[in-house]
Amino acid sequence: MALSLARRGIAVTVIEKRTGFGELGAGLQITPNSGRVLDALDLALPLKRVSVSSHGLLIRRWSDGRDLLEMPAHPERLPTPFRLLKRNDLHTVLLDAARAMPNIRLVVGRGIQEVTQDEDGVSTTLTGQNGHWESFHGLGLIGADGLWSRIRDLTGDTSAPIFTGYEAWRALAPGDRATAKTDRPRVSLHLGSGRHAVHYPVAAGRETNLVVVRQTKEAREGWSRDGDARVLTDHVAGGSQGLRELVASAAGWQVWSLFDRKPAAMAKGRIALLGDAAHPVLPFLAQGASLAIEDAAVLARLLAEALQTEGARGVPGAMAAYAAARSARVARVQEVSRGNGRTYHLGRPWSLGRDIVLRRLGADGLRDRYEWLYDWHDA
Ligand SMILES: Cc1cc2nc3c(=O)[nH]c(=O)nc-3n(C[C@H](O)[C@H](O)[C@H](O)COP(=O)(O)OP(=O)(O)OC[C@H]3O[C@@H](n4cnc5c(N)ncnc54)[C@H](O)[C@@H]3O)c2cc1C
16 A cells, blocks of 8 residues: 555555564465556566466365366466465565655554544554554555454444354465476365365465365454464365375464454545455455455555645545445455355265366356456556
8 A cells, every 4th residue: 555655656654563564474366456556566576586476276176186177377478477475475575665665654563543533634643562652643544454453443333353163274385296296386276075275386486375274163363373283184184185295294384263344434534444454355265465455556546636636635535436446346355255165165965066067167167257356457
């Protein structure tokens, strides 16, 4: 968001509650819809150094690894690749670019506590880890503070995140085993009853990011916690040999309880919400970060246009226009992600029907099904 605004000549202060920006051990698929936004920010080259361009998707049966659907992709023919990378590599690329912009100020270790707004702007109160208080004033506030958003609360939204009954286990394994067999780096998805797994190469193929999702009654709030590898070994015991081997080779399991939340009103006066703060997405379509990046592109464009034509008084109108432009798309992505979760985890006999549908759909059918998602361009 900060880069999109700063590139349009708007000065930004980024306030991050944690003392650093990095997060280790988890991968991200950055699909062409948001990849185009990053390309427009001149990040294609640094991203190329740290990511892998996917050659498609392979959907397999959990129990025996049998192929259900293969959708090849040809990155060399795509203007924007389907990127696979580590989350902290993406953070580093964004952070380096932000540090190079003189009109971006980064403030870490300070969390937003309170917000007030009037006709002239927004005032925020921040607290630091040592209890130190500060205040900031600006023309507007963009809340990109995630699922448990304080800023969403401060806009008066009293809805709470709801536990979905899923938890995601994430770890890294050395090397890229799947590619070694096929010579094509890609995303592999294993579908089982009440469970699924996704893996893909990251770090230019030096590591494999592995996510295993299972159903559970236990929910824990917060970003993540350490996972006991033995629990997961049991969980994949009925899986294919390849999957079991991959799980056995992975280390540093982190567990996320997955919560859902209905979309927020994305704008209130001079305050806008974006990303998970506005519309958390279950990870079954790999779109949460991509939607946040799309949100940022649209909001930055509308804010820049409003500031140019109307000055500071145009900010609330730009934020309202942003909410109107984004609400249908983000709600659709949320809904499709929820549906994928249900379909992925079907047990017998329904899973047999799903597998037949997948085989009939084929690569072209699957591509057509997601054209609306990946072909998105900002106006
Ligand atoms: C298992 C799993 C796999 C996923 N895979 C993908 C994928 O492949 N592709 C994809 O696009 N998405 C994926 N996602 C979703 C993606 O991780 C999220 O949608 C994305 O991180 C949301 O970004 P965000 O910036 O909105 O929020 P966050 O990433 O949650 O960032 C919020 C930030 O705000 C800070 N903060 C919080 N409160 C305050 C405060 N009061 N003041 C200041 N700062 C504050 C936090 O410290 C944090 O740094 C996945 C999610 C999971 C769980």
